[in-house]
Amino acid sequence: MSSNRLLPSLKSLLAFRYAAQSLSFKAAAEHLYVTQAAISQQIKTLEQALGVELFERHTRQVTLTTEGAYLFDYANKAFGLLEEGVKGVAEDSNPNTLVISAVPSFSNRWLVPRLGGFRIQEPEINLRLSPNSKLSTFLDTDLGVRLGEGVYKGLQSSLLFEEFLLPVCHPSLINDKEPIKKQLAKIPVITDTGPDMEHVWPIYQRFLDMYDMPINTQLHIDDSTALVEALLSRQGISMMRFSLVYEQIEKGQLVCPLPIYMKSRYDFYLVAPAHHFKRQKVMGFKRWIENEVKSIDHSWQEYTSNNPDFKEVTV
Amino acid sequence: MSSNRLLPSLKSLLAFRYAAQSLSFKAAAEHLYVTQAAISQQIKTLEQALGVELFERHTRQVTLTTEGAYLFDYANKAFGLLEEGVKGVAEDSNPNTLVISAVPSFSNRWLVPRLGGFRIQEPEINLRLSPNSKLSTFLDTDLGVRLGEGVYKGLQSSLLFEEFLLPVCHPSLINDKEPIKKQLAKIPVITDTGPDMEHVWPIYQRFLDMYDMPINTQLHIDDSTALVEALLSRQGISMMRFSLVYEQIEKGQLVCPLPIYMKSRYDFYLVAPAHHFKRQKVMGFKRWIENEVKSIDHSWQEYTSNNPDFKEVTV
C-alpha cells in the first residue's frame, strides 16, 4: 500500500491545522505567510482527498464539522510533536549561550559560588542558570543538574559525584562531658523535604536509641541555604548532603557529632538529550564542573581518613 | 515567527521517518514510491535545514546519529498520529460493511439472536460483529456497544436502555411452604465478573438478613450464556441484568424469587467517534437496535405492573 494512500498532502494537513485552530482561513494564511486563496485550495484538496467536509462555510467565518474537530485533535498533536522534535534537534541557534537548569539546593549552595571560575575558563560563553525542580523539555535548556537515580527516560545522564548524608550541627552545641547520645537527644532537629529524607531520620533516631520517640521537629526549612544558616546560628542538627556543607566542616564552622554517615539513594547527575552533550559549550561546562567536583571527593577522602571510626550505617 | 521557521519541509520529515525506520534510503524510497535519489535529496535538504547530521553514511547502509534517533522518536509518533487521525476521519471506504464491537455478554445473549431481523431490514449491509471487551480505536470499527456510564473521552455515546439487576433462579428451586428468605439462604450463589457486581451482592445478602456471612460462592461463571445455562439447569441463583434474562422470565423458565431489583450503575451505550453516527449504515443500525430494544423496556413495564410489590433497593 502506498503511503500516499495513508496520508494526504502534508501541507494541506498543516494548513488545516492552523485553519482549524483559528477557525479562520485568513488567519491560517497569515500564519503560514501565504494568501487566503492558497489555504482555501489546500483545505478543498484535503476535503476531496478524505471525501469528507472538514469545515462548514458561513459568511466570513468557518466552523469545524464533527469530522474536522476529530481530525484537528490528531493534526494538532502531530504537528506539535514535529515542532518539538525539530526544535529539540535543530542546530543550536545560540552556541554562545549555555542554559542550565539545576535543582535549587545544588544551584544556590554549590554552583553559584563557583561560577566565577567557569566564566574565567570560558569567557565567551554567556551562562544562564535557572534554579528549577522540574525536568524541562530541554527545548530551551542545554543541560540539567538533577538529584536522582540517574535514569531519565529518553535522556542521557552522567554521574557528577556520589553523595553522602551525615548529621551536622554547630560545634558549640556539643561538649565532652556528657555522653554524646544524651546530648543529641536534646538538640532540636531541623528537617527539609528531600527525596530520601524519610529514610534518613529513622536511622539517626535508631542510632540514638530513640526507638519509639517521634522526631523532635521544631524546624522545617526547605531552602538549603537557609538551612545551613540555621545550623550555623546553632538552631539545631540536620541531616545534610556532604556536598553542601563540606566547606563549613573543613573550616570547623560545622561538625558531624556522630561517627556515622549514609550513602544517599540519590546522587547528582548531569542530564540532557544525548546530542546536547556533543555541543561545545556543554562539553566545556561538563569538563569544568567535573573538575570542580573533584574537590568534594577529595574533601570526603580527607575527612574519612582523619576520622577512622567514621562508618556507614544502612537501613 | 513563520511556521516555516518552526517546521522544515514536511515531505523531508516523512522521508526521514521511513528512512530512519528501515535504516535504508532504498527501503524508504520503495515505501514512498519514489527513487532513492529523491530520498537522498530530501534527507540532505532536511539536514541542511536543521543544521545537523541525521544519518551516518557508511557504504551501502546508513545509521542514525544521536540527533537522528532523537528526531525519529518525534517524527514517528507524529506521523503515526496523522495516519490515525486521517484514517479515522476519512470517508468510509466500505459503506456496505458495518463493523460492530460489542461486549460479549450483550453480543452473545441479545444481539446475535436478533441479527436476522437486521439483515432483513438492511439486506445490502454486510455485518461483522466482534465480541470484544476493549474499546477499540475505531479505525476499523464503525460502532461499539459498551456497558458503562456513557462517558467516553473523545467519543459520542447514545444510551440504549436503562438496565436493572435482579436475583434470578429456576422456579423449581422455590416452594411455597418455607419462608422465602430461609430457602434462598440455602441456594448456592453463582457470581460473574461484572463492573457493578461487587456492589450488588452485599445488597442481596443484606436483604436476606445475612449480614455477616460470607457469600456462598460455589460457582463463578464469566460467560453470560453459560451463566444462564447454569441457572436453567437449577445450579443456583445469580444477579442478572434484566435485558439478558427477560425472555426466560416471560416464559417462566426463570423466576425472580425476591420482590427486589436494583438500578444498575452501568447501562448499555452505543459508542463511536461523533462522525461515525452520520454514516448511513450506522444510522440504520441505530434505528434498528433502538426499535428492538423497546421490547426490553416493554417487558420491564409489564413485569413491574404484574408484580406490584416489586421494589427497588439501593445501597
Add this chain to the structure above:
DNA sequence: TCTATGATTAAGATATACTTAACTATAAAG
C-alpha cells in the same frame, strides 16, 4: 578482480502549491 548494491549528485522534467485577479455573499457602517 569483478560484480552488484546502495548512496550521491547534477540537470532537466513534472507536479504541486502559490499568486493574482475577478467574483460571491453578507455583516457592519453610514
Add this chain to the structure above:
DNA sequence: CTTTATAGTTAAGTATATCTTAATCATAGA
C-alpha cells in the same frame, strides 16, 4: 436602504519544490 469592507471561492497562469534520469562513487561479497 445603500454602501463598504470582510472572508472565502474559483480559474488561470506562474513559481517552486520535488521527482526522475543518468552518470558517479565506494565497497561488500562473489
